[in-house]
Amino acid sequence: MPDSRIKNEEQYRALLEIGYSKEKSARIANTPDAGVKGGHAKPYNEWTKAELYQQARRVGIPGRSYMSKKNLIHSLRNN
Known part of the structure; x- marks a missing residue:
């Protein structure tokens, strides 16, 4: 049964598989x-x-309010 909290169930399953x-x-x-x-x-x-902060907020990166621009970029690329 699909999880109602996941917006793109197909992509979610594909990511789990890899x-x-x-x-x-x-x-x-x-x-x-x-x-x-x-x-x-x-x-x-x-x-x-x-803009980086808003994107980090959208994807749920914790600690984003304390991050510098450089750290936000790193977190967005690696999380």
């Missing part, structure tokens, strides 16, 4: 437009700290 943890899979699958391809976003180093 070895991602349940937490990381859920975080990615619940990101708005997570499965949409297109490459229209600018690189993180061109984002403002406020």
Whole structure:
């Protein structure tokens, strides 16, 4: 039975199959437009700290309010 808290169940299952943890899979699958391809976003180093903070908030990165811009970029790329 699908989990109602997961927005993109298909992507969530695919991430689990390739070895991602349940937490990381859920975080990615619940990101708005997570499965949409297109490459229209600018690189993180061109984002403002406020934009990075909002993205970290969307994906559920803990401790984001204490992070520098550099740490936010690192966390978004590696979580």
